[in-house]
Amino acid sequence: MPFSSSTNFDCLQIDLTGPIVKVFLTLKVMSCSDGHPVASSSIGISHNFSTPLCQVENAPTASEASRVLLAFTPTEFQHLSIVKATRAEGKRKKKAFVPLSVQASELATTAPDAPRLYSVLLSTPLKPGDATTLEVLYMLTHSLEPFPAEISQSESQLVYYRDSAVLLSPYHVLEQVTYIKMPSNRIESFTRVDPTTRAGSEVKYGTYSNQMPNSYLPVLVHYENNRPFAVVEELVRKVEISHWGNIQITEQYKLKHGGARHKGVFSRLEYQSRPSISGASSFKNLLARLPPRVHSVYYRDEIGNISSSHLRTDSHKSDLEIEPRYPLFGGWHCTFTIGYGLPLQDFVFESVDGRRYINLTFGCPLLDTVVDDLTVKVVLPEGSKNPEHVVPFVTEKHLETSYSYLDVVGRTTVVLKKKNVVGEHNVPFQVYYEFNPIFMLAEPLMLISAVLLFFVAFIAYLHMDLSIRKSS
The missing domain is CATH 2.60.40.1730 (tricorn interacting facor f3 domain)
Structure with missing residues (x-):
């Protein structure tokens, strides 16, 4: 069953440095006093793929939780290549990450513009009041749009990337920050959704607070990407x-x-x-x-x-x-x-x-x-x-x-x-x-049989008299 509690902390990191968009998601889920989902979230894009961990907590008054829901737009779902999730167990140096099963959720709707849902299945259900740590990785292909669509031999390649300044989530997001990292400092333009700041090749959106479930703030980034496609x-x-x-x-x-x-x-x-x-x-x-x-x-x-x-x-x-x-x-x-x-x-x-x-x-x-x-x-x-x-x-x-x-x-x-x-x-x-x-x-016997037949045929040929004689 899904969480009757809520998401407390989400961190999404999207790597735009190559032709494949790599997204790293971390979550912290908790329940507010009235039982409605809430979440705080941070989104970012990183070169080194190291992300903050996601802590998932079940409400003390809720039943056991066996999965966490992930939401994707129809466009993301179309270009989605792989979704992987791990669960952290242990503390400090003894901490280990256990792979989790991820599958399309039966809760997904068939409406054209509705989010597509995936379920991260927990290896052991969370009991009321317990918490856990998750990391999710998913990749999007063919999500970078070259603009201009045609360039000459001496021109650099510029691409568009479209996403949201806030995490698309079925949970209530209390707090979230979005970081977008590009491969170089050449950023032609980017959508501003206050507060927005830029430092070198990185654009920061947020902090945003108290986002309702399925919130979406579209942003567009136009930047240089000369990596081989x-x-x-x-x-x-x-x-x-x-x-x-x-x-x-x-x-x-x-x-x-x-x-x-x-x-x-x-x-x-x-x-x-x-x-x-x-x-x-x-x-x-x-x-x-x-x-x-x-x-x-x-x-x-x-x-x-x-x-x-x-x-x-x-x-x-x-x-x-x-x-x-x-x-x-x-x-x-x-x-x-x-x-x-x-x-x-x-x-x-x-x-x-x-x-x-x-x-x-x-x-x-x-x-x-x-x-x-x-x-x-x-x-x-x-x-x-x-x-x-x-x-x-x-x-x-x-x-x-x-x-x-x-x-x-x-x-x-x-x-x-x-x-x-x-x-x-x-x-x-x-x-x-x-x-x-x-x-x-089988094959050796076939070869041996073929050789024997050849020799038998050859011997038979030698003993045959094919000369033409006059009848007596």
Whole structure:
């Protein structure tokens, strides 16, 4: 059940320094004497992601509380990529943060302009009079609007960001301060909602007091943001498992620059002679974080192999720095493929119940990118059955059959799909399956049988007399 008490302190921090909006929310919930929700709140935007903690307190006269509600506007809900929450337990040096489950609330209304609600499910319900500490992180993609929408090669990129000076909350907010942090001091304009102050690249709204539930004060910030807006429109990751000792991964990318569109003629001479000024918002390289002990790495496009890549490996990770054939400006596209092999023993294991399972990282290995449409295909060995996937968030799933060399009945393939993927989705996932080792003999037996048939046919040919003679 939701709190019959109220929110006492909220702190929202929104990081606008990159192409992805990162929001850090802290809450303190309490109940006033008449039982109505009240809250004090502070909102801010930070580079280092360190936020004040959120304390949630249940009223002494209330029943046990098992969840806290979060509210989002319809626009935020449309661009919402991930919502995570943790609960602080212990004190001082022994304090630990326990992950909590977050899900769409059944209280959400279908009205077009009504806030969309999410529920943070508490691991242990709060008894009357108890308090706890929470931290919430959520990310918004495609929420920065380039303005102007088209820029020349020598211009910097300016973007709009729209939000509220006060936290949209289903609770009564007693007190709140909003801090907005931009990547540089170049802020073209920002909405003033008194009291409003600016210090360098930071804008402060508030302090605001006694805000009613679902209060909203729209603000608009226009500022410079030349960070690469790398958007992967479509990514297909194909993971092929061979119990003969190798895992082959093939990743097909459709990449674009999602920032302000480039206008005019591109001058490579100007781009190379004035790299800090010409094409400031463009990008010409990306970093892919691959698993350790990769081998047989390749990077190519439709023309062929691309040699402008560098691979650095150690015992913990492998960094592949890639450069497309040309720098990407706003609106430009490119397609390419990355492939590599992994040792089987590092990623495929046997569970207690005898099933095999593969443990890999979900998401996109390219850092600081947004993936609009991600498809992960796990191709199991021929003869596998009863596949089951374990992913820590909601995905679309179906099964299909793939065929490779020497396959007879085909390979069961688990297909997982997810939209609006960011770096926070790069977490381990597992696919369990049943496999009888006898199927490993299928391909060798087929090869042996083919060789034997060839020799039998060859011997039969040698003993055949195909010469033409006259009849006696």
